[in-house]
Amino acid sequence: MVGDDDDDPTAVRSLALSPEDAANAYAYTRENPGEAVLRVTPPFHGRMRGRLHVYRRDDTELTGAVHVSPAAVIEADVVEEYPALETELEGADVAETERLRKRHAEAVDAWQTRARNAIVETVALETDEGPHLVEIKQLG
Numbered sequence: 001m002v003g004d005d006d007d008d009p010t011a012v013r014s015l016a017l018s019p020e021d022a023a024n025a026y027a028y029t030r031e032n033p034g035e036a037v038l039r040v041t042p043p044f045h046g047r048m049r050g051r052l053h054v055y056r057r058d059d060t061e062l063t064g065a066v067h068v069s070p071a072a073v074i075e076a077d078v079v080e081e082y083p084a085l086e087t088e089l090e091g092a093d094v095a096e097t098e099r100l101r102k103r104h105a106e107a108v109d110a111w112q113t114r115a116r117n118a119i120v121e122t123v124a125l126e127t128d129e130g131p132h133l134v135e136i137k138q139l140g
Contacts, residue, residue, distance in 0.1 A: 006043030083107035
């Protein structure tokens with residue numbers, strides 16, 4: 001049985017994550033239904049791994065997991081530069097729609113490359129006691 005100490009996310013000192021997971025999670029949430037996060041699951045200890053997790057219903061109350069928004073681990077200026085799909089899609093013909101979608105996909109790919117190189121050094125995990133600052137260790 002997991003003890004109370006194992007359920008306490010304030011035991012975490014560092015979070016290992018893949019920059020690719022962070023960039024993919026952010027892009028997924030912007031482009032699809034559902035939400036993608038970096039998930040940290042109990043039992044908690046000093047070094048933890050944040051894994052890409054997609055969900056439609058938040059189950060953190062049941063699992064005790066901590067969800068870290070990918071926007072929290074990517075530098076804010078890069079997050080703000082995420083390419084929006086042009087509003088000209090409405091009323092565009094099929095050829096123009098395809099051209100705009102292709103241009104958007106290329107812009108998202110370029111953004112993801114920038115995002116993978118813009119991972120912050122620390123992130124706050126949300127806990128019952130409030131935000132808990134941890135160091136980020138990049139994988140890969």
